[in-house]
Amino acid sequence: MQTKVITRPQNTAISSTGVTKKGRAVLLAIGLGFALSLGHANGAFARGVTESFADLAEQISPSVVNITTSAVVAGPVSGGPQVPDGSPFEDFFRDFMDRNGQGGGNNAPRRSEALGSGFVISEDGYIVTNNHVIENADEIEIEFFSGKRLDAKLIGTDPKTDIALLKVESDIPLPFVKFGNSDLMRVGDWVVAMGNPLGQGFSVSAGIVSARNRALSGTYDDYIQTDAAINRGNSGGPLFNMDGQVVGVNTAILSPNGGSIGIGFSMASNVVDKVVGQLKQFGETRRGWLGVRIQDVTPDVAEAMGLAAAEGALVTDVPEGPAKDAGIQSGDVITTFAGQSVKNTRDLTRRVADSPVGEAVPVIVLREGKTETLAVTLGRREEAEATAIPAVANAPEEPKQAEILGMTLAPVTDEMKTQLNLPKDAEGLIVGKVDVASEAYAKGLRDGDNITEAGQQKIVRLKDLEDRIAEAKDAGRKSILLLVRRAGDLRFVALAID
Secondary structure, three states, X not given: OOOOEEEOOOOOEEEEOOEEOOOOOOOOOEEXXXXXXXXXXXXXXXXXXXXXXXXXXXXXXXHEXXXXXXXXXXXXXXXXXXXXOOOOOHHHHHHHHHHOOOHHHOOOOEEEEEEEEEEEOOOOOXXXXXXXXXXXXXXXXXXXXXXXXXXXXXXXXXXXXXXXXXEEOOOOXXXXXXXXXXXXXXXXXXXXXXXXXXXXXXXXXXXXXEEEEEOOOOOOOOEEEEOOOOOOOOOOXXXXXXXXXXXXXXXXXXEOOXXXXXXXXXXXXXXXXXXXXXXXXXXXXXXXXXXXXXXXXXXXXXXXXXXXXXXXXXXXXXXXXXXXXXXXXXXXXXXXXXXXXXXXXXXXXXXXXXXXXXXEEEEEEEEOOEEEEEEXXXXXXXXXXXXXXXXXOOOOOOOOOEEEOOEEEXXXXXXXXXHOOOOOOOOOEEEEEEOOOOHHHHOOOOOOOEEEEEOOXXXXXXHHHHHHHHHHHHOXXXXXXXXXXXXXXXXXXXXXXX
16 A cells, blocks of 8 residues: 655655555564664663563464455556556556556556555454555455455544454454553563565564654544554554553554654554444544633743643633533633643543543633633534634735734724624734734734734723733733634734733
């Protein structure tokens, strides 16, 4: 399967590890993929290094599977295949055309095959893999370590975590593995990856946990980074701890050339286990939804709000939904959710998503220096995400204005509301220009932004902002907190007022 680029930092790419089918050789190869330096005189750092992974490999191999997917794709328009760059079938087409003299312009649909990996999680045939391994496939075949082959049906997928759940029907109980607790994994712990790299068949590699809690591009990302060799074709395969428990699902690699350079990413098992449970029960995910827009509390925001620490999730907007019904307000800092402290927005997002839909959850917020406990009955995120977001319009012509905090500001007019697609009841100030040398520019304020609050108080006129700045100075504050609307989203920005 062609690599799926997630992001491209400089000249490298983070890619999913699928592989186009090139062969079916079944190979068991234990690749340690590590080098030990004996620079320390006492060799203390080498303590606990295992002599062999053979027993573990023998134990886990029967539960790991190769996955072959098949799909019908359109034939070439003329002279060769018209396949978009990045298509999961791109390599297959190129190999096919190379073997057949470029094809001669046959426009008939073609069936392509691609390979990935997976693992059995129950004796009755449930199998976990990556969503991108089986995406768009109309036939899925499972090959077991023994060589046995079974057709699989798709139970459900979760593109947000790139997880899919399959099911096969077997006459006999299948060997399976269990999920371990990924939160217990430490940097430096041994791990073993198993799968079908580069279409070569069953293969094992070993390494250590290089880092924890990595985020690539998703809201719910919680990746274990490892230097165990992971290549295209390993996608969907398991990452094991030394007890033979699955602590991650091998999903992506950081590589300039599509091959392993010792930077691989496995979605943490504690995330996968919850997703799989919902896919098994409902055939879809059902994540909790709080119904707030939030941002991290940075040190300057904490100072502007008079907070003791830069922690929690700052509420920027409360649309119609569970949070608004419970009394949460813009400017609240959520410090505790369901009895657990909230460090930042990512922390809150995960905790909310993991909570059952329809459950009443206690939420502690910090409001104007005091704490309040509110009970929020969570909605379902998948239903809430259907809400449309207004598009950004061009900045309007500037009426009466003033230069404040490095910005040219003017009160909202009806014409501006139309041009910027603002709500009919929108108030505050519109940013006309931002001095590129100002702090406002450095913190992301741009032409067309709508400043609705200053010092957590509504503003309508230029004088309102000037008054809030004066009040902040009188109170001994070094900065003022602005609430800024852009394209329907709200966020707080703290600007120095000296």
